[in-house]
Amino acid sequence: MLSLHPMNLDRTLEPPLRAIEKIDLLPVNKISFANGLNAHIINAGEQDVIKLELVFKAGRMHENAKGVAGAVSQLLRDGTSKHTSKEISEAFDFCGASISTQAFIDTSSVSLYTLNKHLSKLLPILHEVLTDAVFPQKELDTYIQNNKQKLLVNLEKVEFLSHRKFTSALFGENHPIGYTTNENDLNNLNVDLLKSFYSSRFQFQNCTAIIAGKVTDQTLKLIESYFGNIVSSDNRIETLPLQINQLQGNEFYEFKTDAVQSAIRIGKRFINRKHADYHKVKVMNMIFGGYFGSRLMSNLREDKGYCYGVYSSIASFLNDAYLCIAAEVNANSTNDALVQIKKELSLLCTEKVADEELKLVKNYIMGTILSDTDGPFNVSEIVKHLVIYDLDMHEFQKGLTEMMTVTSDDIILLANKYFNTETMTEVIAGKK
Numbered sequence: 001m002l003s004l005h006p007m008n009l010d011r012t013l014e015p016p017l018r019a020i021e022k023i024d025l026l027p028v029n030k031i032s033f034a035n036g037l038n039a040h041i042i043n044a045g046e047q048d049v050i051k052l053e054l055v056f057k058a059g060r061m062h063e064n065a066k067g068v069a070g071a072v073s074q075l076l077r078d079g080t081s082k083h084t085s086k087e088i089s090e091a092f093d094f095c096g097a098s099i100s101t102q103a104f105i106d107t108s109s110v111s112l113y114t115l116n117k118h119l120s121k122l123l124p125i126l127h128e129v130l131t132d133a134v135f136p137q138k139e140l141d142t143y144i145q146n147n148k149q150k151l152l153v154n155l156e157k158v159e160f161l162s163h164r165k166f167t168s169a170l171f172g173e174n175h176p177i178g179y180t181t182n183e184n185d186l187n188n189l190n191v192d193l194l195k196s197f198y199s200s201r202f203q204f205q206n207c208t209a210i211i212a213g214k215v216t217d218q219t220l221k222l223i224e225s226y227f228g229n230i231v232s233s234d235n236r237i238e239t240l241p242l243q244i245n246q247l248q249g250n251e252f253y254e255f256k257t258d259a260v261q262s263a264i265r266i267g268k269r270f271i272n273r274k275h276a277d278y279h280k281v282k283v284m285n286m287i288f289g290g291y292f293g294s295r296l297m298s299n300l301r302e303d304k305g306y307c308y309g310v311y312s313s314i315a316s317f318l319n320d321a322y323l324c325i326a327a328e329v330n331a332n333s334t335n336d337a338l339v340q341i342k343k344e345l346s347l348l349c350t351e352k353v354a355d356e357e358l359k360l361v362k363n364y365i366m367g368t369i370l371s372d373t374d375g376p377f378n379v380s381e382i383v384k385h386l387v388i389y390d391l392d393m394h395e396f397q398k399g400l401t402e403m404m405t406v407t408s409d410d411i412i413l414l415a416n417k418y419f420n421t422e423t424m425t426e427v428i429a430g431k432k
Contacts, residue, residue, distance in 0.1 A: 034229055035204055035230055039211055040383050042212040044375070050115075051212045053109055053112075054209055055208045055387065068193055069108060071140070071143060072201075074143060078135070078139040080133055091121075095122060097114035097118060099113075105318075106318045106388060108202075144186045147186055159326075165252050166265035166425065169425050171245075173245075208387050210380045210383055213377070251427075252428075254430075259429075262430030264427070267424055271314075273316045278314075279402035280406040282314065282365075283358075289344075295344050299343075306330055307327045307337070310329075331430055342421050345415075345421050348419055352409070358406075382396060
């Protein structure tokens with residue numbers, strides 16, 4: 001019998017490779033509290049820790065003025081009528097817990113990570129932050145000043161200039177996806193605007209809770225007592241009209257004569273996660289420019305040496321999406337880099353992907369997803385995105401099946417449908 005003792009292992013032999021055939025999510029249970037707050041629970045893990053994420057319909061799409069969603073998210077923890085920003089931070093730090101806030105296009109979220117034994121101490125403070133934030137003028141002034149400084153720094157970066165022009169070209173300068181907060185937007189922020197958005201959008205009946213980790217009955221009772229019984233007043237504010245006003249033309253330049261590099265952005269408005277073709281297109285895009293071994297990387301970085309990195313990504317939102325091919329290249333190589341990107345797009349439209357390349361990419365995707373489903377906290381991120389898109393949990397397995405069964409024939413058809421260069425917008429910042 002072969003001994004399995006480490007000293008007897010033949011380390012010159014590679015371990016056998018096995019394809020990942022199936023990935024199962026950890027069980028997800030859904031409950032609804034009295035006020036309409038839905039909670040998705042992933043009860044798993046050995047450690048006595050918990051992640052509570054509250055997701056509100058309070059993203060840029062719901063703003064009453066530009067920049068408000070981001071400002072509210074960042075200033076939530078900066079003071080209530082009872083506690084200062086410092087006192088709130090110290091309370092979480094004392095328990096070794098962390099709290100984070102983020103604003104996105106469709107939603108804003110507040111996440112708490114803590115040991116279960118501290119939950120009863122921290123939930124009252126979290127509740128206070130979400131129901132009694134006062135947005136002190138001093139903190140708002142600091143926020144505005146800091147973001148003006150960041151803006152000045154970013155305006156010197158070609159990647160910032162190119163992406164700003166790219167999104168505004170696709171959606172218009174006043175659309176939530178299209179605009180980039182500028183100095184005037186920051187100057188227009190005031191406490192009343194923030195309070196109005198906060199009171200109308202951070203309402204628990206319009207919120208989803210994602211609870212992951214070691215979730216006990218006592219944990220759920222605590223969360224319910226602080227967030228499951230509150231019915232906020234229905235004082236919704238009107239949001240900015242969501243009109244898409246694409247800029248005329250499909251080629252745009254932001255000249256920066258002292259630039260060493262040029263930033264390239266090529267893309268178009270695209271299909272989002274709810275579209276029937278999305279998962280198959282995701283495989284196609286991975287082959288093209290979605291990972292380190294992609295065709296774009298092999299061409300522009302490994303073969304030509306034009307750039308450190310180049311990628312193609314799909315930014316998906318609830319009701320829209322865009323495709324973005326992005327690279328920062330040596331300024332003297334800008335024109336040829338554009339030629340090579342379009343060449344790779346054309347090849348996908350005219351030549352079938354080899355079976356070996358398609359198999360490699362599928363294995364890479366499955367490996368990445370396997371890593372992304374490791375543990376309750378990672379699974380909570382997958383659940384959150386399914387919830388945001390109003391998708392059933394079965395959509396996860398459906399998406400895997402579609403990605404793993406896509407063929408080279410499918411890809412060439414999809415490439416001709418979605419990767420036609422004549423339908424794309426091109427932006428260059430720097431030199432051409």
